[in-house]
Amino acid sequence: MELQSAQSDEVLAKIERSRQARRHKFYLRDEHVTLSHGSGGKATHNLIEGIFAPAFANTVLDRMEDAASLTLGGLRLAFTTDSYVVNPLFFAGGDIGQLAVHGTINDLAMAGADPLYLSVSMILEEGFPIDVLRRIVDSMARAAREAGVLIVTGDTKVVQRGKADGIFINTAGVGTIRAVAELGQTQVRVGDRILLSGAIGDHGVAIMLAREELDIETDVQSDSAPLHTLVATLLDNVGNSIHCFRDPTRGGIATSLNEIALSSELSIALDEQAIPVHAGVRGACEILGLDPLTIANEGKLLAMVAPEAEQLALKVMRAHPLGKEAMVIGTVQADPPGMVFLRTDIGGTRVLDMLVGDPLPRIC
Amino acid sequence: MELQSAQSDEVLAKIERSRQARRHKFYLRDEHVTLSHGSGGKATHNLIEGIFAPAFANTVLDRMEDAASLTLGGLRLAFTTDSYVVNPLFFAGGDIGQLAVHGTINDLAMAGADPLYLSVSMILEEGFPIDVLRRIVDSMARAAREAGVLIVTGDTKVVQRGKADGIFINTAGVGTIRAVAELGQTQVRVGDRILLSGAIGDHGVAIMLAREELDIETDVQSDSAPLHTLVATLLDNVGNSIHCFRDPTRGGIATSLNEIALSSELSIALDEQAIPVHAGVRGACEILGLDPLTIANEGKLLAMVAPEAEQLALKVMRAHPLGKEAMVIGTVQADPPGMVFLRTDIGGTRVLDMLVGDPLPRIC
Numbered sequence: 001m002e003l004q005s006a007q008s009d010e011v012l013a014k015i016e017r018s019r020q021a022r023r024h025k026f027y028l029r030d031e032h033v034t035l036s037h038g039s040g041g042k043a044t045h046n047l048i049e050g051i052f053a054p055a056f057a058n059t060v061l062d063r064m065e066d067a068a069s070l071t072l073g074g075l076r077l078a079f080t081t082d083s084y085v086v087n088p089l090f091f092a093g094g095d096i097g098q099l100a101v102h103g104t105i106n107d108l109a110m111a112g113a114d115p116l117y118l119s120v121s122m123i124l125e126e127g128f129p130i131d132v133l134r135r136i137v138d139s140m141a142r143a144a145r146e147a148g149v150l151i152v153t154g155d156t157k158v159v160q161r162g163k164a165d166g167i168f169i170n171t172a173g174v175g176t177i178r179a180v181a182e183l184g185q186t187q188v189r190v191g192d193r194i195l196l197s198g199a200i201g202d203h204g205v206a207i208m209l210a211r212e213e214l215d216i217e218t219d220v221q222s223d224s225a226p227l228h229t230l231v232a233t234l235l236d237n238v239g240n241s242i243h244c245f246r247d248p249t250r251g252g253i254a255t256s257l258n259e260i261a262l263s264s265e266l267s268i269a270l271d272e273q274a275i276p277v278h279a280g281v282r283g284a285c286e287i288l289g290l291d292p293l294t295i296a297n298e299g300k301l302l303a304m305v306a307p308e309a310e311q312l313a314l315k316v317m318r319a320h321p322l323g324k325e326a327m328v329i330g331t332v333q334a335d336p337p338g339m340v341f342l343r344t345d346i347g348g349t350r351v352l353d354m355l356v357g358d359p360l361p362r363i364c
Numbered sequence: 365m366e367l368q369s370a371q372s373d374e375v376l377a378k379i380e381r382s383r384q385a386r387r388h389k390f391y392l393r394d395e396h397v398t399l400s401h402g403s404g405g406k407a408t409h410n411l412i413e414g415i416f417a418p419a420f421a422n423t424v425l426d427r428m429e430d431a432a433s434l435t436l437g438g439l440r441l442a443f444t445t446d447s448y449v450v451n452p453l454f455f456a457g458g459d460i461g462q463l464a465v466h467g468t469i470n471d472l473a474m475a476g477a478d479p480l481y482l483s484v485s486m487i488l489e490e491g492f493p494i495d496v497l498r499r500i501v502d503s504m505a506r507a508a509r510e511a512g513v514l515i516v517t518g519d520t521k522v523v524q525r526g527k528a529d530g531i532f533i534n535t536a537g538v539g540t541i542r543a544v545a546e547l548g549q550t551q552v553r554v555g556d557r558i559l560l561s562g563a564i565g566d567h568g569v570a571i572m573l574a575r576e577e578l579d580i581e582t583d584v585q586s587d588s589a590p591l592h593t594l595v596a597t598l599l600d601n602v603g604n605s606i607h608c609f610r611d612p613t614r615g616g617i618a619t620s621l622n623e624i625a626l627s628s629e630l631s632i633a634l635d636e637q638a639i640p641v642h643a644g645v646r647g648a649c650e651i652l653g654l655d656p657l658t659i660a661n662e663g664k665l666l667a668m669v670a671p672e673a674e675q676l677a678l679k680v681m682r683a684h685p686l687g688k689e690a691m692v693i694g695t696v697q698a699d700p701p702g703m704v705f706l707r708t709d710i711g712g713t714r715v716l717d718m719l720v721g722d723p724l725p726r727i728c
Binding site for chain 1: 392394395396397398399400401402408411412415416419420422424425431432434436437438439441443444445446447448449480481483484485486487488489490491492493494495497498501502504505508514515516517518519520521522523524526527528529532534536538540725726
């Protein structure tokens with residue numbers, strides 16, 4: 001049985017170059033873990049490139065996608081994992097259980113896969129109320145049922161009071177890859193249009209508002225949703241023209257697009273006016289001094305699409321319930337490689353970096 | 365794509381009966397999570413049958429094996445997950461990182477699978493030393509390399525100081541099933557011999573001794589080891605005669621054998637004199653009032669083998685480095701169903717229950 005994903009020499013060379021670029025850009029200087037290491041932004045990359053990537057290196061992991069793409073006995077599989085530590089456990093539009101199902105479904109979908117099977121592993125704190133656990137488990141079961149995936153294996157651990165924070169949930173997932181063309185950050189090309197499936201920042205702002213210390217009145221709800229049917233319809237209609245999917249979770253679209261620019265060795269130009277942001281999110285961000293571009297989403301995707309397919313892809317997205325607010329938000333350029341630029345509302349241009357620090361820890 | 369494992373009507377009926385038997389035996393009365401819910405013993409089963417099993421029910425999960433067996437596009441896959449919260453992080457014979465690799469490899473192996481790919485998801489506590497993280501990651505990488513598996517995808521979360529206990533690690537795993545005959549608890553038959561691959565209790569006692577509060581001098585080391593090559597050689601040599609594998613981790617062999625008795629609706633008779641226990645483990649258990657039969661192992665397996673293959677299976681086990689101390693420790697009988705009996709050293713017989721309570725929390 002082969003232990004590597006089938007990849008052309010050209011793709012392997014590109015993965016190796018992007019690996020080296022990341023190693024130069026990210027360097028771990030810290031002596032202790034900080035909350036920023038969990039932000040999904042720059043500090044997380046420092047940790048990954050400083051410790052995990054060199055220790056575990058192999059050509060599947062080195063691609064640094066949200067899910068691993070594997071070829072096993074002629075079958076193309078996606079495999080992914082995520083742990084969920086969101087605080088609070090319940091928030092407008094969702095809860096930790098639903099999020100744990102949707103998040104892993106979405107990581108599989110971003111690899112062009114149909115999600116099929118999930119595992120669930122819980123770490124519980126002694127004293128956690130059984131009725132709250134039951135609500136969370138029922139929410140997971142409902143989310144799995146609605147998305148058509150099966151929870152097939154699990155594990156439960158308990159730690160002493162004060163050694164965890166109520167409940168942490170890990171889900172891993174397996175799916176079969178529907179995409180015919182190879183997808184991924186290294187497949188992105190000059191001229192590609194960047195499509196965003198809807199308004200940004202809803203999830204992060206909903207979590208922030210659910211924290212007791214804040215008292216802002218808005219109707220913002222988490223966008224937590226399973227994106228696999230949106231991906232499937234895009235693949236079925238414009239599959240050969242799609243080069244990369246990405247769901248901009250921790251670190252927001254600023255971080256996801258910087259990762260794509262870095263791995264593809266290309267430049268991304270964004271049009272700020274084209275990026276949809278709901279009024280409640282915009283208002284909360286202004287009050288709190290946050291940038292919606294760096295805030296987490298849990299039901300949005302970015303698609304990098306060949307220019308000739310832009311309009312068809314946009315039409316397909318908008319015809320799907322989760323893509324009604326889809327927009328073309330930017331273009332991929334050759335130079336300068338590894339950078340993201342934002343044409344601002346007032347006509348200027350600024351460099352858009354990935355998230356630095358962590359304004360909103362434990363968002364997922 | 366089919367979303368169920370291929371199973372005969374007879375097996376499905378047996379799974380359904382054992383599901384109902386468990387539902388009658390286990391009932392969740394607690395209002396809060398206790399450490400016993402993480403023991404792997406009776407309270408864990410109460411939690412699983414009271415909450416997880418009814419919510420997530422499907423014919424793959426209902427088998428209640430350590431790994432799910434899936435059929436995907438003609439390929440037979442095993443899929444499993446485990447979170448590791450062991451305390452302390454380093455102990456004689458291993459550490460949390462190595463354990464997280466071996467444990468998930470072993471769950472795949474018990475399904476008769478060759479482990480191929482692992483995911484790694486970490487929950488880190490703010491302030492955790494980077495050099496300790498590096499040691500743990502290096503230990504995981506070494507364990508994976510030595511076992512011939514690839515770590516292909518991962519995730520990192522960070523929670524505030526005081527909201528976790530240093531580091532928790534989840535690994536999920538995927539492998540291809542080598543076994544030709546169907547394996548599992550419902551495959552166990554009257555007359556089957558019970559083989560144990562070596563001495564019990566080493567891991568649990570090593571953890572206990574690593575806790576600072578105890579001051580007992582012994583040379584006990586954790587038995588943490590990857591069992592997949594032992595499983596592969598057994599399958600290659602006596603595959604058609606093996607009905608079930610089980611690695612007796614949390615709850616020890618007492619718990620694993622009770623689970624098998626319950627799921628198979630058969631009775632198990634054990635011979636206490638035949639069960640190997642190292643002197644250091646026996647001594648520590650006597651001092652601490654613990655029963656080695658309920659103590660966790662991380663590098664031992666139970667194999668339920670047709671009687672005519674008993675001697676060949678034993679020979680194959682003993683020829684493998686991890687099976688040198690293998691013994692035949694008991695026999696499967698028809699009556700009374702769901703019970704385990706121990707013929708004691710002094711000639712009596714007693715009922716052996718699964719672990720009740722949790723004398724050693726956070727053993728893995």
